[in-house]
Amino acid sequence: MSFDKEAIKNNIIFHEKEDFKYTYGTAGFRSKADVLGSVMYKVAVLATLRSKKLCGATIGVMITASHNPEEDNGVKLVDPRGEMLEQAWEVYATKLANAKDGETLGQVVDEIIAQNKIDVETPAKVIYAYDTRPSCPHLVKCLESGLKAAGAKETNFGLKTTPMLHYLVRCLNTDGTNDAYGEPTEEGYYKKLTSAFSSAVKGKTRLSTLHVDCANGVGAPKLREMMKYISSDVLSVEILNDDITTLGKLNSNCGADYVKTNQRVPPNVSIAVGDRYCSFDGDADRIVFYYAAENGSFRLLDGDKIAGLAAAFIAELVKEAGIDSIKVGVVQTAYANGSSTNYLTNNLKVPVSCVSTGVKHLHHEAEKYDVGVYFEANGHGTVLFSPAALNTIKATEAKTPAQKLPLTQLIALTELINQTVGDAISDMLLVEAILTNRQWSFGEWDQAYTDLPNRLVKVVVSDRHIFKTTNAERQLVEPAGLQNEIDALVAKYTNGRSFVRASGTEDAVRVYAEAATRAETDDLAFKVAQLVYDRAGGVGARP
Numbered sequence: 001m002s003f004d005k006e007a008i009k010n011n012i013i014f015h016e017k018e019d020f021k022y023t024y025g026t027a028g029f030r031s032k033a034d035v036l037g038s039v040m041y042k043v044a045v046l047a048t049l050r051s052k053k054l055c056g057a058t059i060g061v062m063i064t065a066s067h068n069p070e071e072d073n074g075v076k077l078v079d080p081r082g083e084m085l086e087q088a089w090e091v092y093a094t095k096l097a098n099a100k101d102g103e104t105l106g107q108v109v110d111e112i113i114a115q116n117k118i119d120v121e122t123p124a125k126v127i128y129a130y131d132t133r134p135s136c137p138h139l140v141k142c143l144e145s146g147l148k149a150a151g152a153k154e155t156n157f158g159l160k161t162t163p164m165l166h167y168l169v170r171c172l173n174t175d176g177t178n179d180a181y182g183e184p185t186e187e188g189y190y191k192k193l194t195s196a197f198s199s200a201v202k203g204k205t206r207l208s209t210l211h212v213d214c215a216n217g218v219g220a221p222k223l224r225e226m227m228k229y230i231s232s233d234v235l236s237v238e239i240l241n242d243d244i245t246t247l248g249k250l251n252s253n254c255g256a257d258y259v260k261t262n263q264r265v266p267p268n269v270s271i272a273v274g275d276r277y278c279s280f281d282g283d284a285d286r287i288v289f290y291y292a293a294e295n296g297s298f299r300l301l302d303g304d305k306i307a308g309l310a311a312a313f314i315a316e317l318v319k320e321a322g323i324d325s326i327k328v329g330v331v332q333t334a335y336a337n338g339s340s341t342n343y344l345t346n347n348l349k350v351p352v353s354c355v356s357t358g359v360k361h362l363h364h365e366a367e368k369y370d371v372g373v374y375f376e377a378n379g380h381g382t383v384l385f386s387p388a389a390l391n392t393i394k395a396t397e398a399k400t401p402a403q404k405l406p407l408t409q410l411i412a413l414t415e416l417i418n419q420t421v422g423d424a425i426s427d428m429l430l431v432e433a434i435l436t437n438r439q440w441s442f443g444e445w446d447q448a449y450t451d452l453p454n455r456l457v458k459v460v461v462s463d464r465h466i467f468k469t470t471n472a473e474r475q476l477v478e479p480a481g482l483q484n485e486i487d488a489l490v491a492k493y494t495n496g497r498s499f500v501r502a503s504g505t506e507d508a509v510r511v512y513a514e515a516a517t518r519a520e521t522d523d524l525a526f527k528v529a530q531l532v533y534d535r536a537g538g539v540g541a542r543p
C-alpha cells in the first residue's frame, strides 16, 4: 500500500477534549480512556512512520494502562528488538498527539519524514495487542483506522500481556536469522519459557504451591494457559483475582502496585505462615512476592529483593561454570531500598548503578554489563545477557563434571528470562527456579538483608514541572534552595535519606523517605512533604 498523506489528514479522529494536553511520558500516553481515541489514531501514524524509517521492521503497539484504575487506558510503542520506543521519537509522539486538525497533523508528518529522511514508499509493518480494559475494543478500532489511513500492514495479536507483545516484536524481527529469538506466537512464548524452566530445575524437589494474585487482569488467563505447558511435578500455582469480566475489578484492592504501595496483602487474601504469595500488575509486567513471618507480620519481597536473589545466583553459576570473566552488574533507581544497595555493594560485591526512574533508563544502563540485572523496587525488571556473554556461555564446554550443571542452568536462564522487558510471568519462573535450586523458603530468601523502613508520599502542587533534578533524581536543582532544606531535615535522622521528584505518570510530586525506624521514616516523609507543599505551591489539603 502506498503512503497517502491526504487519507491521514482526512480521516483524523478529532480530540475528545479540546484543551487536553497529551504527553508521551515514562509509560507512553496514559490518561482516562475517553480522551484516547484521537491519540490511538496518531500513534498508528507514528508506528507506521517508525517502521518505514527502520526499513520495514515490525513495530509494536500495546494498549494498556498497566496498574492504573480500570477507567484509564494508555498506549506505548515497541521498537524492533522489543525495547521501548527510542527516546528521540517521544517528541514526535507528543507533537502528533496534540495536532488538533488534519492540516497540523499533515505538517507534523512532513516534519518527521524530513527530519528522518524517511522513504515513504518503504512498506510498514505494525502489530498490536491490548489488555482486558473495557475501553480496549473502541481504542483498537481507532488505532486500526489510523493504520488503514497510513497504509501499514497490520496484525492484531489480540489479548496479550505487555511483555508478550515485546516478545512477539523481537521474534518477528529476528525470525530466520542467527539471532532468532523464538517462535512468534503465544504458544511459542509458553514453550520457550516452560521448557527452560524445566531444564533449570531438573532433578530438584518441587516447592509448595505459589499463590498468584493476577490483579483481575490479563495475567490470569495467560498464566492459566501457560500452566498447560508445565508439569505439576516442577511447578504448582494457584491463580487468584482472575475475574476479568466483572466491571470495576481490575487492579482494585489487589495487584502488585496495591501490595507494594500499601505494604499489605490484598484484603480478599488471607495468608497463613508458610504460604507463598506473589502479585502481578494489570498488564503482567511487574511482580512482587510476600509471605507472613513466624509472628504473622507481612513481609514483602520486592524488586530489590528479586535483583539481589538473581544477581547472587547468576554470579555463583558463572563462577562454578569457570567463566568468571563474565561480570554481573545491577541497575537500580533512587527508590531502591538503601539496605539493598548496601547488600549488593558490600556483600555480593557487584557494581551497582543508579539511574532515573523509568524502565527505559534501567534497560539501557543494564546493557552496559555482561549480565545486567535491573529492577525497579516496585517489581518491574529483568536480566540482560550481552551478546558477548551469550556467546561465551554457549561456546563454553565443561572442563570438569562439576561445571556441567551450572553451565546447563545458565543456558536455561538465558532462555527463561525475557530479554526484551520486565515480565511478571518470566520473573516468577526465574524466582521459582532459583528458590527450587536452593530449596529456600521465602523466609530464607528474605534473610539477605533487612529493608530500611520507607515511605512514599504524593504531594499535589500547582505546577510539578518546576521540579528539576540531578544525580539520577536524587537531588533537586529547582526550586532553588529546597534541596538544602531537605538535607537539613534528613541530617536529623539515623540512616535518613529522602528525595523529591515530579512523577512522570501522575500530576503530583513524589516524596520518598527512609530511616532507621518506622517512626523516624514517617516523620521524615511528612516533614519533607510539608516543606514541598509550603515552598512549591501545594494544592488541596496540607500533608
Ligand SMILES: CC(=O)N[C@H]1[C@@H](OP(=O)(O)O)O[C@H](CO)[C@@H](O)[C@@H]1O
Residues within 6 Å of the ligand: 026, 027, 066, 335, 357, 358, 359, 376, 378, 380, 502, 503, 504, 505, 506, 510
Ligand atoms: C515510584 C514509582 O514506583 N514510580 C513508577 C511510576 O513512575 P512515576 O514517574 O514515579 O510516576 O510509573 C512508572 C511507569 O510504570 C514506573 O516505571 C515507576 O517506577
Ligand SMILES: [Mg+2]
Residues within 6 Å of the ligand: 066, 067, 281, 282, 283, 284, 285, 286
Ligand atoms: Mg505494568
